[in-house]
Amino acid sequence: MIAAAIVIWAIVGALAVPVWRREGAYGLAEAGRTAFDTGRALMIRLPLALLAASFLMQVLPVAALVPVIGPQSGLSGIILASVIGGLMPGGPMTSFPLALVVLQGGAGVPQIVALITGWSVFALHRVLAYEAPLMGWRFVALRLVSSLILPVAAGLGAQALLNLIQ
Incomplete structure (x- = not known):
């Protein structure tokens, strides 16, 4: 789990460099806003999806x-x-x-x-x-x-x- 997080952060860092060079702080802030908006939607959906799947485990003949x-x-x-x-x-x-x-x-x-x-x-x-x-x-x-x-x-x-x- 930690190795996956390190890889993802390395990819984020590697992608941030060309964004900074092209768009500067504005480009990084815009990417951050987009990520935050997506993350906010996931913070609502993912726990509900996991709960629904857990309920399904009780109902379905797993x-x-x-x-x-x-x-x-x-x-x-x-x-x-x-x-x-x-x-x-x-x-x-x-x-x-x-x-x-x-x-x-x-x-x-x-x-x-x-x-x-x-x-x-x-x-x-x-x-x-x-x-x-x-x-x-x-x-x-x-x-x-x-x-x-x-x-x-x-x-x-x-x-x-x-x-x-x-």
Whole structure:
């Protein structure tokens, strides 16, 4: 957690230099205002999203998911988690807390990697609401078919990495 914060601060510092050179103090202040406004919105949404996901854990049959997307479910669990991710509605404020709850409920890490990747790549709600109306069904079909392997590959890659570090 600390290493991630250090990396993020290093990136912020590296990006602040060109902003300072180009825009001066005004550019830094403007970026700070934008960050503060976004942070204020997140301070309201994130705790509520985590609470909602915790409530969902009480209502949803998370224990029923563990045998099918648990650590021992292997490739079939990775494939199923990829499909579940693609069908999972909502933005990151819903999907990440929900994935966290399922992970804490006993799902496997590779399966959750596949679930999040499936949500990122396929997201049926975004396909229906934005992509198909704007880009057309031919494009949607081409993108979906060409991306089909990505969540499974991400899950298998996560499994391989876990095997290496264990």
